[in-house]
Amino acid sequence: MQRYTTPAIVLHWLVAILIVATFALGLTMVDIPGLTPTKLKYFSWHKWLGVTVLGLACLRLIWRKTQGAPPYPDSMQPWQQRAAHALHILLYILIFAVPISGYFYSLAAGVPVSYLGIIPLPVLIAPNPDLKPILKLLHYTLNMIMLGAVSVHVLAALKHHFINRDGVLKRMLP
Structure with a gap:
């Protein structure tokens, strides 16, 4: 059974933990x-983590496109391979869409984003009270879809490990 490369494994688990x-x-x-100092601090940390996830997702996608992924085991049915591939595509889309939607939500709320409180990110849209609730709902909805997709991903990996015993999970373990 072929394994993922070490950089792919590190990026996978780092992004997973940060998400x-x-x-x-x-x-x-x-x-x-209310609007307490603790809440403001958590909002900042949340944004910093989101920007970090987005940056690592870029690296991860580049690595995946240049290095590829090991093939699925022959024991996996073709429909399972297609489902796994579709789920991976959905996860990649969400890994980008969730932080981007949060970024635009912050901008629409009139709150510029700076990474680690040091590096200001570009202000791509002006504050927009009409767009703010739409982006808030979008960010929340994408997060809930991500929660579902990650749950399916984890359950499928555990099924392959404990029931199928086909090595699929071991390909991504450090």
Whole structure:
């Protein structure tokens, strides 16, 4: 069974951990009532993590396009291979779309984004109170779709490991 390359494995797990952290932080910060210093700090950290995920996703996509992925095991049915491929495409789309939607939501809310509080990101749209709720809903919806897609991805990997015992999960383990 062929494995993913070490850089692909590192990028996969780093992005996965950061997505979980960003998601958990997002859920935590929106439950804090009012506009407190803690809530503002969490919003900043959430944005920094999102920008980091976006940057690593770019590296990951470049690596994937240049290095490819190991083939699925012969034991996987063609429909399973197509489903796995479609899910990977969806995950890549979401890994980009979620932080980009959050970025535009911040801009529409009139809150410029700076990475680590040091590097200002370009302001691509002006504050827009009409667009703000639409982008907020889009960001939330994309996150919920990501939660579902990641859950299916994890469950499928566990099924392959514990039921099929076909080595699919081992290809991505460090």
